[in-house]
Amino acid sequence: MDDRDEILSNLIPELKRGTIVLSVLSQLSGPVYGYSLVQELSDKGVEIEANTLYPLLRRLEKQGLLTSEWETASNKPRKYYIRSEKGTLIYKELKKHWDEMVMRVNALMKEENQNGQSV
Amino acid sequence: MDSQYSVTEQMNRYVYQVSRFLMVKNKEDIEKEIRSLIDDMLETKCQGREATQKDLDEVFTELGKPMELAAKYNDSKRYLIGPALFPLYFRVLGYVTIVVVILSFISMLVSAVKYGAIWNGFGGIFNAALSAFAVVTIIFAVIEWRGLSLESFGEADFKLPPVPKKNERISRAEPIVGIAFGVIFILLLVTIPECIGVWLNDQSRFLSVFDVDVIRSISGIIILSIGISIVKEVFRLVDGRYTIRVMISTIICGVLTFSLAVLILKGFPIWNANFLTELNASNVMEDTLHAPENWGMFASNILLALTAFVTVVEIIKTVFRTVQYAHND
Numbered sequence: 001m002d003d004r005d006e007i008l009s010n011l012i013p014e015l016k017r018g019t020i021v022l023s024v025l026s027q028l029s030g031p032v033y034g035y036s037l038v039q040e041l042s043d044k045g046v047e048i049e050a051n052t053l054y055p056l057l058r059r060l061e062k063q064g065l066l067t068s069e070w071e072t073a074s075n076k077p078r079k080y081y082i083r084s085e086k087g088t089l090i091y092k093e094l095k096k097h098w099d100e101m102v103m104r105v106n107a108l109m110k111e112e113n114q115n116g117q118s119v
Numbered sequence: 120m121d122s123q124y125s126v127t128e129q130m131n132r133y134v135y136q137v138s139r140f141l142m143v144k145n146k147e148d149i150e151k152e153i154r155s156l157i158d159d160m161l162e163t164k165c166q167g168r169e170a171t172q173k174d175l176d177e178v179f180t181e182l183g184k185p186m187e188l189a190a191k192y193n194d195s196k197r198y199l200i201g202p203a204l205f206p207l208y209f210r211v212l213g214y215v216t217i218v219v220v221i222l223s224f225i226s227m228l229v230s231a232v233k234y235g236a237i238w239n240g241f242g243g244i245f246n247a248a249l250s251a252f253a254v255v256t257i258i259f260a261v262i263e264w265r266g267l268s269l270e271s272f273g274e275a276d277f278k279l280p281p282v283p284k285k286n287e288r289i290s291r292a293e294p295i296v297g298i299a300f301g302v303i304f305i306l307l308l309v310t311i312p313e314c315i316g317v318w319l320n321d322q323s324r325f326l327s328v329f330d331v332d333v334i335r336s337i338s339g340i341i342i343l344s345i346g347i348s349i350v351k352e353v354f355r356l357v358d359g360r361y362t363i364r365v366m367i368s369t370i371i372c373g374v375l376t377f378s379l380a381v382l383i384l385k386g387f388p389i390w391n392a393n394f395l396t397e398l399n400a401s402n403v404m405e406d407t408l409h410a411p412e413n414w415g416m417f418a419s420n421i422l423l424a425l426t427a428f429v430t431v432v433e434i435i436k437t438v439f440r441t442v443q444y445a446h447n448d
């Protein structure tokens with residue numbers, strides 16, 4: 001059972017990976033810059049590393065789900081991202097799928113519990 | 120001021136290294152964004168005090184090595200040869216390398232016997248293997264790069280052949296060994312027939328069992344005869360099981376090879392008429408070898424009988440297996 005930790009440490013990021021886009025889209029109804037999004041998500045218990053988030057934001061922008069603008073008024077230039085109309089539509093669709101998926105997977109696990117197998 | 124300079128310099132270096140590995144448009148924008156990210160991370164870490172080299176190192180560790188960060192920005196995963204193509208690449212590479220190494224090994228032996236230059240040969244084998252590796256890799260890299268899918272090779276229509284049953288399979292080793300031996304025979308017979316025989320120690324030369332001139336004059340027929348049996352082996356290797364195609368090629372090639380063997384063995388005086396005399400004249404044998412004058416005819420008949428036996432057995436086995444496992448595909 002020594003490899004339990006190792007297996008888990010591979011599986012958990014795998015599980016998280018699919019939720020990252022949903023988490024990010026959920027926070028971008030208003031303009032936010034990258035690092036503040038990292039901190040915001042972290043405060044809410046969702047850890048996404050900056051080196052994952054920054055490239056992801058660009059990818060989402062390229063797909064037309066986000067728009068961005070450099071804020072240069074302050075002495076620190078920052079790039080702010082916000083959900084586009086298309087992004088909002090996609091976000092809502094994804095959210096629907098997520099809700100269904102959670103419901104179904106929970107039902108599967110509940111079913112197993114009821115069959116008397118301990119988890 | 121000094122440490123501030125150093126922090127800016129280090130940041131520049133990091134961003135420059137990331138930029139070197141970016142394969143996307145808008146590099147400047149990404150550079151600018153990474154700068155602002157590093158600034159933000161330092162600010163959070165330092166909470167008002169001046170940033171030190173240690174803070175910077177921690178930030179860089181968090182962001183990862185420049186090449187790794189750049190990889191995350193680069194659009195898609197780029198492979199020289201991707202996972203979809205890799206198994207096929209690996210298999211082809213294996214076949215090609217084996218064939219090339221065998222061929223160059225034989226050619227090394229031939230040149231060693233003819234010119235006595237054996238050491239050049241080993242470098243030659245290495246070079247040949249390396250070239251084969253490079254050529255196969257480049258071809259597959261181009262396929263990957265052009266995004267050609269396996270569909271263009273007719274493998275994606277899912278009209279797949281059924282999984283062969285155990286006895287229906289033809290093991291890969293069989294045809295490979297057959298091809299290798301065929302090639303070796305051709306090379307030996309055509310290039311150095313004078314060396315097939317006995318090494319006469321006292322005269323420092325080979326005594327060939329063949330009449331070298333006759334062998335040379337009919338080398339075309341020899342190549343044709345062995346070449347036909349190689350064709351048959353290729354069908355077996357490609358199909359990997361008993362198909363109609365394999366059966367037909369086995370029958371046709373078997374009959375042709377046997378007919379040519381009859382022609383070669385019975386139609387030409389291929390044996391060295393002086394073999395026994397010269398052998399007895401040398402001191403290789405302690406006792407004098409007494410053999411009938413027409414030993415060549417005897418050898419021809421034995422070889423023919425062997426060829427006939429092997430051919431007939433192979434044809435019967437192939438027909439039997441093909442009929443037994445006939446599919447409606």
